[in-house]
Amino acid sequence: xxIDRRKFVARSAAGAAGILMGSRLKGMSAPVRPEEQxxxxxxxxxxxxxxxxxxxxxxxxxHAHIYWTEDSPGTQLDYGRxxxxxxxxxxxxxxxxxxTPDQFRxxxxxxxxxxxxYPDHLLGGFVLNPAYKQESLDEIKRCxxxxxxxxxxxxxxxxxxxxxxxxxIEKLIDLKMIIHSHAECQLGVGGYRMKYxxxxxxxxxxxxxxxxxxxxYPEGIFQYAHIGMGGDWEYECKMFRDYxxxxxxxxxxxxxxxxxxxxxxxxxxxxxxxxxxxxxxQSVGKILAANLNERQKQKIFFDxxxxxxxxxxxxxxxx
Ligand SMILES: [Zn+2]
Numbered sequence: 016x017x018i019d020r021r022k023f024v025a026r027s028a029a030g031a032a033g034i035l036m037g038s039r040l041k042g043m044s045a046p047v048r049p050e051e052q053x054x055x056x057x058x059x060x061x062x063x064x065x066x067x068x069x070x071x072x073x074x075x076x077x078h079a080h081i082y083w084t085e086d087s088p089g090t091q092l093d094y095g096r097x098x099x100x101x102x103x104x105x106x107x108x109x110x111x112x113x114x115t116p117d118q119f120r121x122x123x124x125x126x127x128x129x130x131x132x133y134p135d136h137l138l139g140g141f142v143l144n145p146a147y148k149q150e151s152l153d154e155i156k157r158c159x160x161x162x163x164x165x166x167x168x169x170x171x172x173x174x175x176x177x178x179x180x181x182x183x184i185e186k187l188i189d190l191k192m193i194i195h196s197h198a199e200c201q202l203g204v205g206g207y208r209m210k211y212x213x214x215x216x217x218x219x220x221x222x223x224x225x226x227x228x229x230x231x232y233p234e235g236i237f238q239y240a241h242i243g244m245g246g247d248w249e250y251e252c253k254m255f256r257d258y259x260x261x262x263x264x265x266x267x268x269x270x271x272x273x274x275x276x277x278x279x280x281x282x283x284x285x286x287x288x289x290x291x292x293x294x295x296x297q298s299v300g301k302i303l304a305a306n307l308n309e310r311q312k313q314k315i316f317f318d319x320x321x322x323x324x325x326x327x328x329x330x331x332x333x334x
Contacts, residue, residue, distance in 0.1 A: 016217070022134060068303055070099040073317040075138075075331065076298070078195065078240060078266045078290035079103040079166060081129050088129050092136055093294040101317075103291075104330055106140035106167020108197065112216075114172040116150035121145050123154065127161045138331075140167025140195060145179040155186055163207050164329045165192035168240055171216035175237075176228040184228065188235050191327030193320075195238035195264075196220055200246035207250045222254040229258045236260055236323055241292050243267025243301065252281040262323075265301065265315070266292035275305035275315075284311045288320045 020266065077172045081088050088105060095103055104107065107122040123141045130139040141158035143151040143166075171177055175196045187194050198220040201209050209221045222239070229237050235261055242248040244267035255261045263278060265287055278287055284307070291298035302312055 021216065036044055040225040065303075069299055071309075072099065072313055074100045074102075074289055074299070075317055075320050075321045076100050076103040076291050076295075077288040078264045078292050079105050080168070081105045081107050081126055082123065083107075088133065088137065090141055091293060091295070092133060093287075095136065098295055098299050100291075100295075101137050102136060104138045104140050104164065104167070106142055106195075108168045109142045109144065109170045109172065109310060112172070113146070114170070116144075116147050116154070119151075119154060120157075123158055123163075126163070126167065127158070130162060139163035140165055142167050142169060143183065144172045145183050146173055146175065148179065148182060152186055153287060155183070155190070159190060161193075163328075164324060166195050169194070169196040171197065171219040173195055174218045174224050175220040176224040176231070177218070180228070181231075184232055184235055188232060191236075193236045193238050193262075193323055195226075195240060197240045198222065198225060199244070200248075200251050202245075202247045207247045222251050226258055229261045233260055237262065238288060239263045241265075241267035241271045241290070242278060243256070243271075243294075243298075244292070245269045249277060252278045255286075256281050262286045262288055262319070264288040264290035264292075266290035266294065266298055268292070268294040268297060270297050270301045272304075275301055275307070279305070279307060279311065284314050287315045287318055288317045 079091060088103075091103065103151075105126055107125050109119055109122055111118055119142050126139045126141065130137045139158070139162065141154065141163050143154050145151055169175070175198070184194060199209065199215065200207060200222050203210065209215070211217050213217070225237060225239055229235065239251065239255065239261055242251055242263045243265060248271070251263065255263065263282065263286065265275060265278070275287070289298065289302060302315055305312070321330050325334050328334070
């Protein structure tokens with residue numbers, strides 16, 4: 016029997032209240048009998064085999080990272096295998112300033128080494144810094160030749176809608192590659208307001224920057240990183256509603272209830288990409304817990320992203 020969690024809680028609570036009420040009606044002198052207490056405590060939700068549900072869906076983790084540590088990517092591949100994640104799109108985000116060509120080449124080398132080592136499980140995303148135009152364009156070519164599929168999580172050196180990004184984005188459009196960038200959208204008292212207050216790099220992209228660049232390049236495919244990062248995901252989803260070339264990835268270690276449902280309601284079921292940002296079990300759980308049907312979950316876990324990969328001849332089944 017399939018029963019969603021909200022109904023289960025409601026029914027269990029109703030059942031418990033009924034039993035307690037029944038006891039009271041019998042008179043204050045009649046305490047709840049042990050077998051009645053057991054009914055209260057062990058009302059069963061029906062059969063739900065969690066791991067069967069987890070393994071039912073093909074999955075591409077569209078936002079994961081590789082680290083400099085020795086256990087990476089081995090440990091994360093182990094997590095992935097146990098959760099039925101076929102592929103992880105990894106990158107090493109450029110969390111250094113100023114982010115010189117030497118630095119981004121070194122970061123991409125780490126990713127290239129990993130995808131060559133685990134070609135069946137890893138897909139590579141490259142990073143760059145548009146402040147170095149020619150070196151970034153050269154790096155796109157080098158990384159594409161090495162088999163990488165698009166950008167990894169681009170970082171905070173330059174805002175995504177800065178004119179220095181234009182030649183980079185035009186090149187990525189030519190190559191039919193997905194443009195994936197970090198972004199933030201802070202929660203604040205009295206409503207959303209990004210606060211570049213010393214803790215944030217001043218060029219960190221925000222939802223408005225994505226809207227700006229998506230309008231300028233309607234043929235670009237933009238992946239807005241981690242709606243589960245802890246920011247104002249309601250604002251993000253509302254902001255992107257009318258821009259069909261902005262996709263959101265569901266990663267992040269924050270798992271507010273209703274986040275996925277809200278995103279589907281505002282963006283439609285074709286514009287979400289499953290992703291972990293290395294929070295693996297949470298990332299799968301939040302999709303399974305959403306009030307979506309099997310087909311919708313399969314789209315988010317796998318099809319939406321793979322269909323875009325196919326446009327560039329990079330589909331995971333060889334199309
Ligand atoms: Zn990020």
